[in-house]
Amino acid sequence: MDSLTRVAVDAMGGDNAPGEIVKGAAAACSGRNDIEVILVGRQEMIEAELKKLPSVPENIRVENASEVIEMAESPVNAVRKKKDSSIVKGMNMVRRGEADAFVSAGNSGAVLVGGQIIVGRLPGIERPPFASLIPTREGVMLLLDCGASVDSKPSHLVQYAMMGSVYMEKVLGVKNPRVGIVNIGAEEEKGNALVKETFPLLRECKDINFTGSIEARDIPAGGCDVAVCEGFTGNVVLKMYEGTATVLLSAVKEGLMSSLRSKIGAWLIKPALKQTLKTYDASQYGGAPMLGLKGLVVKTHGSSKAVEVEHSIIQCVQFREQRINELISEKLRPAQEDKTE
Amino acid sequence: MDSLTRVAVDAMGGDNAPGEIVKGAAAACSGRNDIEVILVGRQEMIEAELKKLPSVPENIRVENASEVIEMAESPVNAVRKKKDSSIVKGMNMVRRGEADAFVSAGNSGAVLVGGQIIVGRLPGIERPPFASLIPTREGVMLLLDCGASVDSKPSHLVQYAMMGSVYMEKVLGVKNPRVGIVNIGAEEEKGNALVKETFPLLRECKDINFTGSIEARDIPAGGCDVAVCEGFTGNVVLKMYEGTATVLLSAVKEGLMSSLRSKIGAWLIKPALKQTLKTYDASQYGGAPMLGLKGLVVKTHGSSKAVEVEHSIIQCVQFREQRINELISEKLRPAQEDKTE
Numbered sequence: 113m114d115s116l117t118r119v120a121v122d123a124m125g126g127d128n129a130p131g132e133i134v135k136g137a138a139a140a141c142s143g144r145n146d147i148e149v150i151l152v153g154r155q156e157m158i159e160a161e162l163k164k165l166p167s168v169p170e171n172i173r174v175e176n177a178s179e180v181i182e183m184a185e186s187p188v189n190a191v192r193k194k195k196d197s198s199i200v201k202g203m204n205m206v207r208r209g210e211a212d213a214f215v216s217a218g219n220s221g222a223v224l225v226g227g228q229i230i231v232g233r234l235p236g237i238e239r240p241p242f243a244s245l246i247p248t249r250e251g252v253m254l255l256l257d258c259g260a261s262v263d264s265k266p267s268h269l270v271q272y273a274m275m276g277s278v279y280m281e282k283v284l285g286v287k288n289p290r291v292g293i294v295n296i297g298a299e300e301e302k303g304n305a306l307v308k309e310t311f312p313l314l315r316e317c318k319d320i321n322f323t324g325s326i327e328a329r330d331i332p333a334g335g336c337d338v339a340v341c342e343g344f345t346g347n348v349v350l351k352m353y354e355g356t357a358t359v360l361l362s363a364v365k366e367g368l369m370s371s372l373r374s375k376i377g378a379w380l381i382k383p384a385l386k387q388t389l390k391t392y393d394a395s396q397y398g399g400a401p402m403l404g405l406k407g408l409v410v411k412t413h414g415s416s417k418a419v420e421v422e423h424s425i426i427q428c429v430q431f432r433e434q435r436i437n438e439l440i441s442e443k444l445r446p447a448q449e450d451k452t453e
Numbered sequence: 454m455d456s457l458t459r460v461a462v463d464a465m466g467g468d469n470a471p472g473e474i475v476k477g478a479a480a481a482c483s484g485r486n487d488i489e490v491i492l493v494g495r496q497e498m499i500e501a502e503l504k505k506l507p508s509v510p511e512n513i514r515v516e517n518a519s520e521v522i523e524m525a526e527s528p529v530n531a532v533r534k535k536k537d538s539s540i541v542k543g544m545n546m547v548r549r550g551e552a553d554a555f556v557s558a559g560n561s562g563a564v565l566v567g568g569q570i571i572v573g574r575l576p577g578i579e580r581p582p583f584a585s586l587i588p589t590r591e592g593v594m595l596l597l598d599c600g601a602s603v604d605s606k607p608s609h610l611v612q613y614a615m616m617g618s619v620y621m622e623k624v625l626g627v628k629n630p631r632v633g634i635v636n637i638g639a640e641e642e643k644g645n646a647l648v649k650e651t652f653p654l655l656r657e658c659k660d661i662n663f664t665g666s667i668e669a670r671d672i673p674a675g676g677c678d679v680a681v682c683e684g685f686t687g688n689v690v691l692k693m694y695e696g697t698a699t700v701l702l703s704a705v706k707e708g709l710m711s712s713l714r715s716k717i718g719a720w721l722i723k724p725a726l727k728q729t730l731k732t733y734d735a736s737q738y739g740g741a742p743m744l745g746l747k748g749l750v751v752k753t754h755g756s757s758k759a760v761e762v763e764h765s766i767i768q769c770v771q772f773r774e775q776r777i778n779e780l781i782s783e784k785l786r787p788a789q790e791d792k793t794e
Contacts (some may be wrong), residue, residue, distance in 0.1 A: 305603075333699075343637075351691070372656075373725070
């Protein structure tokens with residue numbers, strides 16, 4: 113197996129492009145000979161950013177793309193029309209085998225559409241989900257689908273469970289990962305129609321370690337390694353997590369700044385608090401891979417800074433070296449054969 | 454209008470019954486002549502708790518109920534069989550007009566089933582939702598449905614929007630409350646089938662101030678006054694809020710206790726932090742009313758302490774005095790006439 117993982121990176125995507133993207137790419141490449149990064153985007157802009165770096169790693173190169181898909185653009189139209197955009201060009205590199213993975217902090221919808229249309233699904237995969245690693249008190253949990261598709265069917269959720277299990281076992285090193293289904297109660301009879309139909313299918317699925325329902329309340333605490341749900345629900349879980357954390361931590365900060373006494377206290381607690389909250393910092397885990405594609409597409413947060421971009425690039429190495437796609441193909445192909453859907 | 458609001462309270466429901474329930478009831482009654490509380494449950498147990506109080510308010514009385522519906526019991530069976538349970542007895546008091554409201558921290562499913570079967574829906578109401586007040590950076594938001602029913606139809610969500618608007622305007626005093634629909638993106642074309650079908654109905658609804666989609670990420674910050682969604686989603690939003698807050702604040706506390714330096718800091722910041730986080734304390738708002746019933750049923754958290762019970766009882770006064778049910782009936786009856794569903 114070739115020991116080089118080639119990652120095409122959307123240099124134009126996200127709120128902090130191209131500066132933070134270029135910095136993150138350089139950090140990922142620095143001192144490693146198992147990664148090659150191709151920065152896709154407006155050449156002159158990327159080169160201007162590269163010039164700002166103390167040194168440019170040799171394993172980084174630029175692929176010019178003259179167009180940019182903006183964050184608010186309609187995804188389907190943009191992917192169809194902007195053939196020379198960083199997203200379409202990067203995806204095409206993966207499709208043609210010129211890159212193993214594509215990382216973007218840009219327009220989620222365009223990444224999603226491009227992943228499905230340009231890179232394409234593995235045989236047998238019905239819906240490729242976005243799989244996000246979310247920090248918990250126990251460590252980390254894979255939540256999928258986080259919004260790649262909505263109004264899913266039970267068979268989609270079963271595929272998510274199988275793909276998520278492979279990912280957690282091989283990329284994160286979790287042995288026999290516990291799979292939970294996001295639900296509004298712990299009992300089997302709870303839930304909406306989708307959950308009720310999916311529950312027995314997951315219980316009967318031999319390839320996974322299904323441990324039953326997981327209530328949203330228990331997600332931040334941990335309790336399972338792979339949480340499966342329909343994309344609308346997953347997106348709500350992910351965004352509530354982000355929103356609540358942001359608001360509460362900013363309230364704590366405001367509280368600390370409200371008096372001289374509390375300011376002194378804040379100075380004293382800062383190192384300890386920083387250390388504890390590090391556990392809950394999602395940026396260390398990189399982006400959300402779209403699972404089940406003929407290649408790897410990773411979506412990082414629109415507000416990603418260099419550190420997220422760096423980790424998103426590095427996670428592609430593990431994904432490729434652990435042969436995740438081959439494992440997913442092996443697991444899901446036979447399972448699909450006796451399905452009518 | 455009679456100036457007395459009579460509230461039947463489930464003295465046996467929740468993790469802290471009957472002690473905290475009795476304490477909360479006494480606190481609500483103390484010094485007020487516009488409330489009468491009927492504590493429903495095992496008489497000897499309730500009386501033993503009342504004896505522990507420094508004094509028992511005159512406007513509090515006990516109604517014996519020999520049975521208890523346990524937290525884990527199957528709701529439909531329990532409500533059908535345990536005729537002498539505190540939940541069934543309390544609900545029957547509301548049905549017969551012997552009480553204006555019923556407050557319970559007990560089995561949510563049983564409260565829900567009892568509310569529908571015993572108290573009954575107002576004419577024209579398709580599904581009575583649980584409406585929770587959730588604290589936000591801006592103040593407070595009403596989220597409904599928080600799990601009374603799942604797999605809702607667009608017409609249900611429109612009714613939630615109308616009922617929620619009445620509640621926020623009359624009980625919380627928010628003028629022309631902004632109504633948002635919980636969604637996974639801000640644009641109208643985003644969402645699942647339910648949201649896409651509901652969106653234009655809400656926009657056309659003249660009785661509400663519809664302001665479009667609200668993403669889960671923005672809920673803790675505020676952004677609308679009434680957030681409508683299907684019950685599965687609402688339950689996930691509510692429980693993620695609780696779970697994330699619990700885990701993060703306990704992480705902050707752990708961090709503060711990790712060294713001598715941080716312990717001293719913790720002592721210094723305590724008053725300021727307590728003051729700031731008070732804003733996010735849901736217990737001050739009481740419980741979640743089930744809207745659209747012929748009477749008022751309020752579900753408080755299973756882990757409620759006296760303060761939540763007290764506020765849940767007090768909110769019943771406002772609900773009755775503001776004639777919420779009459780207003781809901783007026784608004785929803787004509788709206789239903791030109792619907793085929």
